[in-house]
Amino acid sequence: MNDVVIVLTYYSPYVSGLTNVARDVAEGLAARGWRVCVVTSKHDPALPTHDERNGVRIVRAPVLARVGKGTIGVNLTRMALREMRRARVANLHLPLIEGGLLSRLASVPVVATYHCDVTLPPGAINDLQRRAIDRASSGALRRSAAAVVSSEDYARHSRMWPAIRPTMVAIPPPCPPRSAGRPTYRDGDGFHVGFLGRLVEEKGVEHLVDAFRALDDPDSRLLIGGDHLHVAGGSVVDRIRRHAGDDPRITLLGFVPDEQLDDFYASIDAFALPSVNAFEAFGIVQVVAMRAGVPALVSDLPGVRTVVGTTGFGEVVPPGDVPELTASLRRLRDDPPDAAAGRAAADEHYDVEAVLDAYEAVLTKAADR
Template sequence: MRVLHLGKYYAPVRGGIERHTQMLAEWCVGQGDAVAALVHQTPGRWRGSRETLNGVDVTRAGCLAAPVYTPLSPAFPVQLARLLREFQPDILHLHMPNPSCFAALALPSARRLPWIVHWHADVPPDSPDWRLRTLYHAYRPFEQALLRQARTIVATSRPYLEASAALAAWKDKIRVIPLGIDDAHVPVATDAAPAWPQRDGLRLLAVGRLSRYKGFDVLIEAMAHVGGASLLLVGDGECERELRELAVTRDISSRVRFAGNLDDDTLAAAYATADAFVLPSLDRGEAFGMVLLEAMRAGLPAIASAIPGSGVAAVVADGETGILVPPGDAAALAAAIERLGDAALRQRLGSAGRTRWRENFTLEKSARAIRALQSERPD
């Protein structure tokens, strides 16, 4: 097959959607497919580029800026038309949310192809950000037109599908296929491992963009009520200064290290040297939680938020592979951290989590299901 992916960004940009798109594309290359991806440059880089990464033909359209998480790229429709003409894909695979994908609606050469729309997350109409709420009124008609055009829609979990107002009218053509990650080698403690804030005590790892919906402020508040534990917080974002100030205010700055973004080897070593993983997200902006799969693969027990309508609870089995707590509840989060001071409990949950990952969330399992959809022929 010849498959063209449309997404926001691609490696080396980090993020759950970007990571999934890369792994899926490279896996399909390994099956003999010709795979291309059209994405954006990072905001502010207005010159486009084209390169081959691990067999994937990656075109990055210039991006002027990204207000309200939306890349502004006048070149994206032009590059899409060029790729449709030159690459001649058999199928389009659109990763949403991404307003640039709407360009496909205007191109007859795109509409003649079958589309798979990979629904990674809603644009929340009740977002606390008034800009998102306002812009969604203009966005929704194009979103629904895209879903109408799709041959197949892929949702990443049953709970997210059932809670999505955007997907409500299209359930007859939706398939639920969880995300997956490959069986990469996870190193043990080496020189690549980042320095933890302190030598002794429970080592907690959290990974993600330092944004409000991630709930890292709640985690820092919880840490103030837990003696002895230390936190390695990996990622950057708009809330970093605020979070650093909160750690100082709560007098736990010596137990929290802001590590920024880490390369793959150092991040893998962080998973290998941690005792537990924490995902304290607040709302359905956390649609699935790819980092939870990384933690499970590393044999780490996870503490995560039981967000209504999110896929998080479909990944973490409460009491079996981790502990679920109400989102935004610092006291409940602190109590869960205290529980994981029990080494035997950590071992049991972590071992069960690794088994659950192998049985349900491998890249092989996810990618084979996606490729089967890509290979389907109309009746």
């Protein structure tokens, strides 16, 4: 018997914002005594079909094919429906191509967590894929007892707003605080800027590189951490390298493992999230940086901008605006905001236990209907 079945395309050990939200909610509920089952794709064939991690039972469906960032595997629908028959409530993490069918056939109430609109490069195949995913998301949202979003700001600007609005519940993602680390990534006493995330199109990292290179400061450093080898849809690491050129102040760290993240945040003076499109809906890493006492420089995108707006701990700039990025980097270098006050504001507004309380309330209310 399951209390809740969580369904999504990619789950841990895959790393993305969406995946991390689902993992933290699943493990957080399990720690509170919920019986949690996650149904997901076997994105890596080496992973076991049946697994258990930190109190969460995981069922992985073999992948038949991949289309862009998504997977195709009819077994995911079958496995999810089987687990739902033994559950009180289901939580679908969207976008999920199977979401429409699952919500229609579900034998239990459904809560949908809508993370972001799908944004793909122009092209006939991509357009078909986007429309299919949007239809699936819209159907799942309309049939759900609640539509959980990371912020009302993002939801109102989403293509799914008409389907989200009737049952919207805004719950920020869980953003666990980091422990104190050692500044092992620092190279000198100069201004250190950090980025952490998948090196993909929507992150706009090349704009950050261009903005940093415009800083006339030989002692500054830019540390770029993020996976580029195992990224759904492909990486833009070669583009980033071209923009970085031979600037010795810029270092590509590759994937930064979890046990080194504390040291990464302890090594930087500002965190940058230069995203360029609506695929970025919140930016968990900016909150994690703030909770480590590091101000954030983020793009003026729905959802993403709300964290700096709420805490006052950082700068917001137009997406892809290199001169404004450079100017903001200078301001953060020359007149940094109060770290203690910024950390306190982030801790107050993005407490993990409060997020889990909200998820428990939404799932329990749906299950009791």
